[in-house]
Amino acid sequence: MSGKMVEIRWHARGGQGAKTAAMFLAEAVLTKGKYGQGFPEYGPERRGAPMRGFTRISDVPIRRHCMIENPGIVIVLDSSLLDSPEAGVTAGTSDTTVFLVNTTDAPATVSKKLGVKGAKVHTVDATGIALETIGRPIPNMPMVGALLAVNDMLSLDELKGALVEQLSSKFSQVVIDGNLAAIDRANKELVSA
Amino acid sequence: MEQKLVALSGNEAVAYAFKQARPHVAAAFPITPQTEMMHKYAEFVANGESSTEMILVESEHSAMSAAIGSAAAGARTFTATSSAGFALMWEVVYIAASLRLPICMAMVNRALSGNINIHCDHSDSMGGRDAGWLHLFSENAQESYDNSIMAWRIAEHMDVRLPVMVNYDGFIISHTADALYMLPDDAAWKFIGKYNPAYTLLNPEKPITVGPLDLTDYYFEHKTSQLAAYEKAPAIIQQVSDEFADLTGRRYGFAEEYKLDDAEMVMVLLGSSAGTCKDVIDEYREKGVKVGLLKLRTFRPFPAAYLAKVLGGRKAVCILDRSASFGGQGGPLFTETRSAMYGQQVPVHGYIYGLGGRDFDLRQAATVIENLKKVAAGGEIADINLLGVRL
Numbered sequence: 001m002s003g004k005m006v007e008i009r010w011h012a013r014g015g016q017g018a019k020t021a022a023m024f025l026a027e028a029v030l031t032k033g034k035y036g037q038g039f040p041e042y043g044p045e046r047r048g049a050p051m052r053g054f055t056r057i058s059d060v061p062i063r064r065h066c067m068i069e070n071p072g073i074v075i076v077l078d079s080s081l082l083d084s085p086e087a088g089v090t091a092g093t094s095d096t097t098v099f100l101v102n103t104t105d106a107p108a109t110v111s112k113k114l115g116v117k118g119a120k121v122h123t124v125d126a127t128g129i130a131l132e133t134i135g136r137p138i139p140n141m142p143m144v145g146a147l148l149a150v151n152d153m154l155s156l157d158e159l160k161g162a163l164v165e166q167l168s169s170k171f172s173q174v175v176i177d178g179n180l181a182a183i184d185r186a187n188k189e190l191v192s193a
Numbered sequence: 194m195e196q197k198l199v200a201l202s203g204n205e206a207v208a209y210a211f212k213q214a215r216p217h218v219a220a221a222f223p224i225t226p227q228t229e230m231m232h233k234y235a236e237f238v239a240n241g242e243s244s245t246e247m248i249l250v251e252s253e254h255s256a257m258s259a260a261i262g263s264a265a266a267g268a269r270t271f272t273a274t275s276s277a278g279f280a281l282m283w284e285v286v287y288i289a290a291s292l293r294l295p296i297c298m299a300m301v302n303r304a305l306s307g308n309i310n311i312h313c314d315h316s317d318s319m320g321g322r323d324a325g326w327l328h329l330f331s332e333n334a335q336e337s338y339d340n341s342i343m344a345w346r347i348a349e350h351m352d353v354r355l356p357v358m359v360n361y362d363g364f365i366i367s368h369t370a371d372a373l374y375m376l377p378d379d380a381a382w383k384f385i386g387k388y389n390p391a392y393t394l395l396n397p398e399k400p401i402t403v404g405p406l407d408l409t410d411y412y413f414e415h416k417t418s419q420l421a422a423y424e425k426a427p428a429i430i431q432q433v434s435d436e437f438a439d440l441t442g443r444r445y446g447f448a449e450e451y452k453l454d455d456a457e458m459v460m461v462l463l464g465s466s467a468g469t470c471k472d473v474i475d476e477y478r479e480k481g482v483k484v485g486l487l488k489l490r491t492f493r494p495f496p497a498a499y500l501a502k503v504l505g506g507r508k509a510v511c512i513l514d515r516s517a518s519f520g521g522q523g524g525p526l527f528t529e530t531r532s533a534m535y536g537q538q539v540p541v542h543g544y545i546y547g548l549g550g551r552d553f554d555l556r557q558a559a560t561v562i563e564n565l566k567k568v569a570a571g572g573e574i575a576d577i578n579l580l581g582v583r584l
Contacts, residue, residue: 023370027200030372036200039369042311061372063468065333065365066554 004060006153007068010053011089012077014046017140022053025144028162029057032154037062050087057153071097075147077126077139079103082113095119100146100190102126102139107193122150124190126182133185134178145183149190156187194440196374203334203366206373207273207299207359208233210341212243213381214297217268220248220259224278225311226363227301231273253278257285264294265403267393269345271296275363276303276317283321289356290325291419292403295348295388296356298326299341302464302515303363304549312550313363315463316516318492319525325419327357327426328493330463332449334371337361339443340490342376345385346433352425354391360492362465364550376441384440426494447496449488450503452478456485458565459504461530462513463489466546466553473558484562489526497533504530505537508569511561512543513580523577540568546580557581 008025012018019040026036037056043049054068069092079101081087093099095118101110104125111121124146126139133142141163148156160180168176201209208230211219221231237243248263250256256272263270274282279300289296300318304310318328327347331337337359344357361367376384392401407415427447434445451471453459460470467488477484487503489496504510512531514524522528527543534541544561547553557580568574 023200023202026370026372030198030200035372037369037371038200039364042364042368063333064472064555065362065369065465066469067552069554 005056005058005062006073006151007071008055008057008073008075008147009068009071010055010075010077011081011087012051012053012140013081014049014051016077017138018051018053018077021140021144022055024163024166025055026057027166028159029153031158031162034059034153035061041067050081050084070094073098073100073147073151075143076101077143079105082110090114090116093119098122098150100124100143100150102143104128107191111193120150120193122146122190122192124186126186129182129185129189133182134175141179142182142186145186146190149187150192156183159183194376194380194442196376196441198372199375200370200372201334202229202368202370203331203337203361204230204301204368205233206334206338206375207341207361208237209375210338210381211271211297211299212237212245213342213376213378214269214345214385215243215382216245216271218246218248218260218263218270219272220250220256220263220270221272221274222250222253222256222278224253224275226303226367227273227275227278227299229367230299230301253281254285257282257289260296261285261289261292261294264289264296265292265393266395267390269388271298273299273301275301276305279317279321280305286321286324286326288404291415293354293419293422294356295345295354297341297344297348298356298358300358300360301363301367302360310549311363313365313465314515314548314550315360316548318358318360319516321358322493322525325355326493327353327355327430328491329357329359330490330492331359331361331366332465332467332488333366333373334369335373335443337366338373338375339437339441339445342381342385343433343437343445345388347426347430349388350429350433351391353422353429355419355422355426360464365465374441380440384437423494427491427496430491430494445490447489447491447499448503449486449490451486451488453485453487453503455483457483457508458562458569459485459487459507459510460513460561460565461487461489461500461504461510461526462515463492463526464515466513466515466558469553469555470558470561473555473562477562482562482566484565492526495529495533497529500530500533501537504534504539507539509565510534510539510541511565511568512541513561514543514545515547517545517548527577542568542574543577544580545577551581553581
């Protein structure tokens with residue numbers, strides 16, 4: 001079963017919405033008949049502190065309940081974590097791991113900084129996009145939009161439908177619209193090596 | 194039965210299950226990682242989706258005391274806690290059971306201090322294993338939900354009339370979004386049904402005394418009646434679980450037997466680590482290694498005869514405890530399981546793992562199986578081993 005399972009590890013700082021994104025994606029894939037599992041790593045929950053989130057997506061029920069050590073996809077919401085060995089962005093990755101990084105740097109620059117040979121590195125200015133569309137530097141949903149440019153777990157429309165359904169009770173229409181626009185833009189503006 | 198596939202955290206799933214039982218009263222005090230469950234429940238009440246009377250209390254001791262008063266008055270009642278919250282309830286936890294009050298409690302398993310730790314282990318509920326409650330354990334959000342539906346029927350059955358604790362692992366289950374099937378409200382209600390208290394404090398036609406002085410004359414007899422209820426509980430648990438299976442297709446017993454039919458080697462454990470082990474067992478099965486898993490669901494009542502039968506004749510058995518018993522002969526699950534197997538010639542060893550939420554990963558599960566292979570081949574291993582700790 002593990003062969004069919006997508007394992008995503010999120011690296012972010014508290015307040016960037018990685019927990020929301022990790023759990024949201026797990027719920028969103030249900031509409032596609034897939035199973036999802038999403039959870040953050042809980043520590044001292046402080047805004048700005050490094051944190052990790054985890055999402056598993058599978059065609060069959062997910063049984064394992066452990067952290068993701070060998071992620072197929074690594075999503076980095078804060079590029080300053082690339083400089084922090086403690087953040088462990090590359091831990092357990094291989095040359096088949098796909099990296100998605102929120103940065104204005106080019107993929108080649110990030111690739112060099114990470115020291116990963118062979119792994120596919122994609123970059124997108126999710127914070128910039130979030131500021132322009134949502135009005136706040138919350139890069140989580142744009143990064144989900146960017147993810148769909150490299151993985152077909154959901155279509156953009158399915159993602160947006162799930163977002164409206166899940167977030168409309170919690171957020172205003174302005175925020176929802178901003179997130180929808182951010183998803184579209186990040187999906188288009190992802191730069192691949 | 195048409196069931197809806199949803200993604201919920203374990204806490205949310207349990208909140209829904211409790212709401213579907215239409216309890217009259219809830220009394221709880223917030224403690225991580227249980228808090229989110231009561232948040233969700235308070236939301237139901239605030240939105241008018243539940244008419245449960247929520248009693249705000251200033252501590253867990255008061256939460257359980259309020260639950261006892263409410264249940265003695267004849268109201269369907271629940272509470273929820275974790276870790277130190279359960280420890281603070283201590284005195285009244287025993288009273289709930291002694292008074293034969295069918296209170297349901299979500300126990301979101303968390304380590305006890307010190308040092309302060311908010312993550313999962315089973316040292317909280319294990320401390321209360323002799324308090325007279327029934328303890329059900331859950332592997333994932335689905336089982337947490339299902340146990341929280343079945344708990345009412347078990348607790349309130351006239352042959353049992355004991356409080357039930359539904360255990361699920363803090364954060365690992367309580368805060369993880371997980372896919373599960375939920376019953377429609379009306380189907381859940383039809384299954385659980387209305388609660389008919391045998392006695393109620395609020396009936397002037399039939400006045401009763403609750404909790405009087407009980408000294409050398411009758412205390413022992415009352416404890417004996419509690420023990421007798423435990424004797425009857427297994428049959429009721431199975432009966433309720435079978436009815437639940439007819440309704441949902443999800444079958445439960447005293448334990449889940451995973452690939453046990455031809456297993457020469459068996460791992461025994463509780464809770465969320467079972468799923469991780471299943472994935473690793475499958476890998477070993479592909480290599481022809483005959484290993485299986487027995488995931489205990491009912492720690493109280495402890496199904497000793499069942500375990501002796503299922504585990505008998507294996508080449509090696511190991512028991513994994515997510516709690517330590519300081520100065521004892523291994524964790525609580527180990528000592529009781531090994532005792533259940535008394536007289537059998539099956540080599541049994543144990544592990545302490547995952548204290549304070551230490552991740553139980555695929556590698557640890559593989560280590561356990563490698564050790565089982567060694568023992569099955571006649572090798573030696575210590576009675577109690579530590580798993581996943583830096584030495």
